Amino acid sequence: MLYHNEWKWTLPHGPSPGVLTNYTNDLMFSMERLSFSPYQIRRLDPSYDTLAFPLPKSLAMNLTGSTLQALLDEGRLFYADYRDQAELAPTATYSANCDAYFYIDKKSGDFLPLAIRTNTGSNLVYTPADSADDWFLAKLMYNVNDFWFAQWDHYARTHEVAQIAYMAAIRSLSEEHPIMGWLNRVYYEIFAIAPLAQQVLFDKGSAVDLMFAHTGQSAKDYCTSRYEGEQGRFQANYFKTDLRSRGLVDGYGPALKHFPFYEDASRLHDAVSTFMQSFVDSYYSSDDDVMADKELQAWAKEANGDAGVHDFPEEFSSKQTLIDALTHMVHLVSISHHTVNTNELLSVSSTLPFHPSALYHPIPTSKGVKDVAKFLPPFQKVREQVCRALKIISIAN
């Protein structure tokens, strides 16, 4: 009723296949971390990570055939942490502050959820061994945290990093420089989103206040804290550098059997990189040419100076340094951004009932929930979530 023949112009083919029917499936829940919300999950590495919370030995054995420590030692244990949302100012709705384990199953090789801790009230730890309703609610609580994370993390990770790097270029390169011409085309009207976001999302009584469990001001504060952290770093968030640093590719332990984000994004990223190589080759014949380009070096100096871009190349010392930076400039405003925002919001990551932006009943202090529906948004709020997602998408487009 909510989706069938309702959004003919904005979502003519409806939500992504399976998202409205498979939401009780554990594999779907876990694979969301490896597809449309891939920026929080990381593999734990026994050389420097410890267990965030314990699980009874017999429970872990029954669920996985291994103890938690053995999973960690074998590089099969993954972790996601949203506890930093506990510090945010709440609205009249509810959310937990989950952290969670995922693991690679030894027999099937599947990437599966293992445990979700609420860090709220009684600090319950849920697993697939709980009742179907309790476990489903745990996954809902996780998704509320992930929805918040994905939206405001993306604002810092893509919008803010791209904007400040571009602004440094505007202040350093002449309009006649070929890289400036290219940047002006790729970054057309990129600054327009900031005042719109303030008005539509963050202002008191706007979308965040109405839809989420934390306020619009909290969303801005969260963006700022993400930007000042790892997410605001330019080179550290190069596509493969980021995935390697979180142990998702080329890492310790067995490879992920299926990593949809990486598989799809790799093809696009490789194509962008090839294009940028050709572009740079057409203008610079050697590394020395790059080093001798005063405007280009001024961009690096400005970025690392007054602009305060975090982790921007200190200088463009080679053609490859420039190709990598320009490839990342494209990656930020296309692959990285569109994976977690814009149209995919409507087709996947804000689809209901599995992806509410807030809960409408207090977080339980004991297990044995009987009516999960009371935690979900009432119909009016559901319409609001969809309509506001549409409005945000139409602005962003």
Ligand SMILES: [Fe+2]
């Ligand atoms: Fe965005």
